[in-house]
Amino acid sequence: MAQRLQKRDKPTLPGNTDWPPETVEWFNAWRGDRCTDRWDAKQWQYMMDTAIVHALVYGSADYGSLPELHRRLAFMGLRFEDD
Known part of the structure; x- marks a missing residue:
């Protein structure tokens, strides 16, 4: 069984x-x-x-990276549209 990580044990x-x-x-x-x-x-x-892609969008206003960020977030399970 996998061990549950506490927030302090997760990468920063x-x-x-x-x-x-x-x-x-x-x-x-x-x-x-x-x-x-x-x-x-x-x-x-x-x-x-x-996080690097996220920083490009939010820190550098590189809105051309938004599709990549959305793909990555969807792959991670973050979706708002109906399937």
Whole structure:
């Protein structure tokens, strides 16, 4: 059985980047969500890569990256449209 991770045991955003506040808040919301308690290293790496895309959109106003961000969020299970 997989061990449940506490928020303190989950990865944090690397400190060597000036992350936009929106990305920090978004990332921390995922860290605090119980759905990430059983994520493995590969899932957290995908999350880190998605944080970079999120930062491009929210920190650099790179709206051309929005479709990629939406694809990644949908892959992670975050959907608002009816299936």
